[in-house]
Amino acid sequence: xxxxxxxxxxxxxxxxxxxxxxAPLCDDLVLLDSGLDSLGFAVLVARLEDKLGVDxxxxxEDALFPVTFGDFVKVYENGAH
Amino acid sequence: MKMARTEPRSLRQYIGPAERFLFDRxxxxxxxxxxxxxxxxxxxxxxxxxxxLVATGGQxxxxxxxxxxxxxxxxxxxxxxxxxxxxxxxIVAGADIDAVVVDRSSATSAAFDVPLRVICAREIAAAxxxxxxxxxxxxxxxxxxxxxxxxxxxxTLVGLTAAFRGRQPDDAVVWGTFYDIRRYGGLQIFLRxxxxxxxxxxxxxxxxxxxxxxxxxxxxxxxxxxxxTHWRRALMSPAIKNISPRYVRLSGEIAxxxxxxxxxxxxxxxxxxxxxxxxEAGVAFEVRDGLAGFPAExxxxxxxxxxxxxxxxxxxxxxxxxxxxxxxNETALVxxxxxxxxxxxxxxxxxxxxxxxxxxxxxxxxxxKVHPEEVEAVINRHPQVxxxxxxSRHSPITGSIVIADVVLKSADAAAHGExxxxxGDILKLCRETLPxxxxxxxxxxVPALDVAATxxxxxxxx
Numbered sequence: 001x002x003x004x005x006x007x008x009x010x011x012x013x014x015x016x017x018x019x020x021x022x023a024p025l026c027d028d029l030v031l032l033d034s035g036l037d038s039l040g041f042a043v044l045v046a047r048l049e050d051k052l053g054v055d056x057x058x059x060x061e062d063a064l065f066p067v068t069f070g071d072f073v074k075v076y077e078n079g080a081h
Numbered sequence: 082m083k084m085a086r087t088e089p090r091s092l093r094q095y096i097g098p099a100e101r102f103l104f105d106r107x108x109x110x111x112x113x114x115x116x117x118x119x120x121x122x123x124x125x126x127x128x129x130x131x132x133x134l135v136a137t138g139g140q141x142x143x144x145x146x147x148x149x150x151x152x153x154x155x156x157x158x159x160x161x162x163x164x165x166x167x168x169x170x171x172i173v174a175g176a177d178i179d180a181v182v183v184d185r186s187s188a189t190s191a192a193f194d195v196p197l198r199v200i201c202a203r204e205i206a207a208a209x210x211x212x213x214x215x216x217x218x219x220x221x222x223x224x225x226x227x228x229x230x231x232x233x234x235x236x237t238l239v240g241l242t243a244a245f246r247g248r249q250p251d252d253a254v255v256w257g258t259f260y261d262i263r264r265y266g267g268l269q270i271f272l273r274x275x276x277x278x279x280x281x282x283x284x285x286x287x288x289x290x291x292x293x294x295x296x297x298x299x300x301x302x303x304x305x306x307x308x309x310t311h312w313r314r315a316l317m318s319p320a321i322k323n324i325s326p327r328y329v330r331l332s333g334e335i336a337x338x339x340x341x342x343x344x345x346x347x348x349x350x351x352x353x354x355x356x357x358x359x360x361e362a363g364v365a366f367e368v369r370d371g372l373a374g375f376p377a378e379x380x381x382x383x384x385x386x387x388x389x390x391x392x393x394x395x396x397x398x399x400x401x402x403x404x405x406x407x408x409x410n411e412t413a414l415v416x417x418x419x420x421x422x423x424x425x426x427x428x429x430x431x432x433x434x435x436x437x438x439x440x441x442x443x444x445x446x447x448x449x450k451v452h453p454e455e456v457e458a459v460i461n462r463h464p465q466v467x468x469x470x471x472x473s474r475h476s477p478i479t480g481s482i483v484i485a486d487v488v489l490k491s492a493d494a495a496a497h498g499e500x501x502x503x504x505g506d507i508l509k510l511c512r513e514t515l516p517x518x519x520x521x522x523x524x525x526x527v528p529a530l531d532v533a534a535t536x537x538x539x540x541x542x543x
Contacts, residue, residue, distance in 0.1 A: 017512065018517060029290075030319060031317055032291065032317050033289075033291075038311075038313070038314045038478055039446070039479060039517055041478045042446075042447075042479040043482065043522040045478060046474060046476060046523050050523055056130060058475055064316065064343055064346075065313060066315055066317070
């Protein structure tokens with residue numbers, strides 16, 4: 001499964017678990033408008049670390065959290081290679 | 082605005098006549114209107130001398146009720162927004178509560194078995210006669226306990242305002258807070274705004290970050306408080322560009338270097354300050370040098386009467402800002418020398434101390450404490466679980482997150498490839514029983530867990 005699909009799958013799963021409605025995941029979606037709250041993103045980053053073997057935000061010194069879904073995917077694509 | 086040089090008798094002495102407001106998502110209140118006005122209808126007289134639970138749904142009404150009843154009620158217990166209804170009876174009994182104030186957005190107005198229930202309005206109405214503040218009200222704040230029943234921590238207005246009382250007022254300040262004023266860190270900012278004679282912008286329940294940031298910008302907020310988790314979330318919003326605070330404050334969680342640097346980059350001309358406080362010990366210090374941790378010189382040197390020491394790795398505080406006691410809890414608040422053990426583990430690094438987690442494995446998620454035992458008790462109810470260990474993992478979003486290591490009773494589930502199913506069942510059980518932030522983000526099955534010489538699970542802090 002591609003990095004992007006893994007992320008999408010996990011976001012859908014977490015939204016379901018947390019009783020949230022997920023917005024359609026397009027690249028320019030602002031993450032804060034996705035339907036996940038801070039706790040949802042914290043769970044997402046933890047689960048992605050288990051799936052992809054990397055937490056790029058903790059691993060990097062310059063760890064500003066991205067604003068859009070597309071940027072978020074890119075951080076993982078860069079981190080996974 | 083006249084600032085009292087002596088100790089405050091009640092909040093009411095600070096409310097007039099300067100023009101200023103409390104704002105929330107869809108309402109505002111002009112504070113000087115409280116001089117001759119009330120949100121408690123004709124019922125305020127009945128609340129005099131009582132032990133009152135403030136169980137309002139919104140922060141604006143909480144704020145107005147606190148101003149009105151300080152000095153009038155015998156005791157004010159502030160119900161935090163996420164309080165578990167299962168604990169209401171214990172809170173009412175423990176704090177000897179004989180009246181509750183709710184508003185129309187309280188989800189819980191029928192849940193309190195008390196002789197007097199008062200519904201507060203969102204708008205201040207003129208009142209013919211208001212009770213004169215004539216007593217020192219006990220303020221009671223709730224903080225989470227090991228068994229899940231909250232601990233009730235007793236403060237006075239004098240202690241709660243000691244960190245900033247007597248400061249030179251600055252009329253140009255507009256305060257804002259992401260942090261709920263029903264928790265200690267947020268309450269500090271509410272009281273600072275009231276004593277400082279300035280306006281305060283509060284968060285609405287469930288308000289989207291972009292809307293909240295727009296409101297903060299519209300009201301010209303100059304001083305803004307949030308937990309590191311709030312700030313990380315704010316920095317994810319494009320609307321962060323609309324605000325330009327000159328004082329950025331973090332409290333409620335440990336501030337790491339990344340969030341301090343990110344805030345400095347976002348607001349280059351602002352003072353970025355992280356405060357260390359706990360519901361029990363009060364505000365101990367504020368660090369403004371942009372670095373995580375705190376200068377070692379703060380320890381063992383009294384400042385404004387606040388003394389700190391490090392004993393067995395944990396930070397201990399003796400302070401006039403500390404709570405006086407717990408209600409209905411046998412645990413002593415202070416040791417024989419008058420120090421409170423904060424349970425926060427610190428380690429020397431160069432000429433600073435850095436925070437290394439909490440003793441007993443207590444996990445802080447975005448400012449909310451999680452006791453691992455409480456989560457383990459739920460996991461252990463699953464018929465296939467032999468034992469479990471709940472611990473913290475670092476999170477770049479909420480500082481920490483809950484994860485669980487689980488030992489199953491037999492290897493059968495693994496042999497039959499049912500681990501995914503068991504994991505799903507455990508998570509479902511947790512979700513049905515626990516608040517969201519206490520549900521493990523990840524579960525790992527392990528063959529065994531370390532048991533310490535005491536016979537207890539070996540817990541590391543951090």
